[in-house]
Amino acid sequence: MFQDILKIASGEANAESPHVVVPLYMPLAPPMSLADARKTVNQRVRHRVARGDSGFVALAHGEMHPPGEEPFPKQLVLLYDEDYTVFDTMEEGFEEAIMMDGHGRRYSHNRLRRGEIGETPPLPSEEALALWMAGFLNWNQMVPGLYRFRYCLIRG
Numbered sequence: 237m238f239q240d241i242l243k244i245a246s247g248e249a250n251a252e253s254p255h256v257v258v259p260l261y262m263p264l265a266p267p268m269s270l271a272d273a274r275k276t277v278n279q280r281v282r283h284r285v286a287r288g289d290s291g292f293v294a295l296a297h298g299e300m301h302p303p304g305e306e307p308f309p310k311q312l313v314l315l316y317d318e319d320y321t322v323f324d325t326m327e328e329g330f331e332e333a334i335m336m337d338g339h340g341r342r343y344s345h346n347r348l349r350r351g352e353i354g355e356t357p358p359l360p361s362e363e364a365l366a367l368w369m370a371g372f373l374n375w376n377q378m379v380p381g382l383y384r385f386r387y388c389l390i391r392g
Contacts, residue, residue, distance in 0.1 A: 268295055270392030276325050277313055290317040294365040298385035314368050334371035361389050
């Protein structure tokens with residue numbers, strides 16, 4: 237079991253067999269305005285965005301269903317600063333965003349970074365959202381039904 241987890245985490249999960257990348261279409265909720273996005277986060281995040289240290293990219297909201305536990309509401313905001321980061325609006329914590337490519341491997345971090353504050357992100361918002369969604373789908377493959385989210389871009 238540990239070896240399987242290691243293969244998935246290292247990106248070697250598909251290396252031993254031929255595979256094909258198939259586009260998976262997932263419906264998005266209508267885009268959220270910046271004003272509405274600001275309402276979903278705490279004062280600290282609002283200040284970061286207002287200063288230009290971070291920018292809103294997307295929102296995931298729904299429920300988390302851990303095995304053997306009661307489901308609970310979960311809402312995450314994808315932000316971009318030096319890297320893509322996630323702010324958990326329920327627990328009010330930050331973490332690195334898990335971005336997966338179409339092969340089930342973690343997306344190359346050097347393509348996600350930028351050199352200077354104020355530069356535009358290296359990925360369009362739609363592509364960043366797709367890679368972020370793929371990260372949740374990867375978790376759902378390991379633990380079926382863990383995340384039950386709707387996703388939307390944040391526009392403004």
